Amino acid sequence: MSDVGHHVREPREFFNDLYHRFLLSPKPSMKAMCLQAMAIVYGRCHEEIGPFNDTAFMVRKLEECENRTERDRLLQFIDKLLHNRHNVxxxxxTNGVRVLVDLVTLAHLHTQRAYVPLQTSSLEASPDQQRDTEKEWYYGNKDKERDGPYSFGEMKELWKESTIHQKTRCWAQVTWEKGKSKCWSS
Structure with missing residues (x-):
């Protein structure tokens, strides 16, 4: 640690205390603060702290997370965990790359940061965070059955009607260059 005034005397012990506080706290705001502190401490002291054996647990937490702030802090923390080869x-x-790809698929919907990590939650997002005009959404099995394209608003209606649900595969067709397109799946 080279930052003067930011030295942690027992980084492993302090990190473990933060992690225990994270695990025991029922409040999402406290969990988010602990994750933020853990990311800072691990980022600066990852060599002294060593491998974090609960990396798989944190990936599962990210996959299941419904709180936006906690999800963002989990992403920051996982970023710092990847400084250690064992954690990588x-x-x-634990399919961490798949979880991150699931989050990336929603990034094109928002100008600042994705509001929600899962397709089910994105359909419940507020109107100011939706792009209702472009018909770029599909659902079904990409190989055999594919229904679409639909606008985001139409997808929201399909969700309300229970035509699509939490287990339905949904994806968006996004144009990157003139004449070329990529399909992002979730």
């Missing part, structure tokens, strides 16, 4: 292996072994 744990991250890859």
């Amino acid at each position: 292996k744990l991250f890859l072994d």
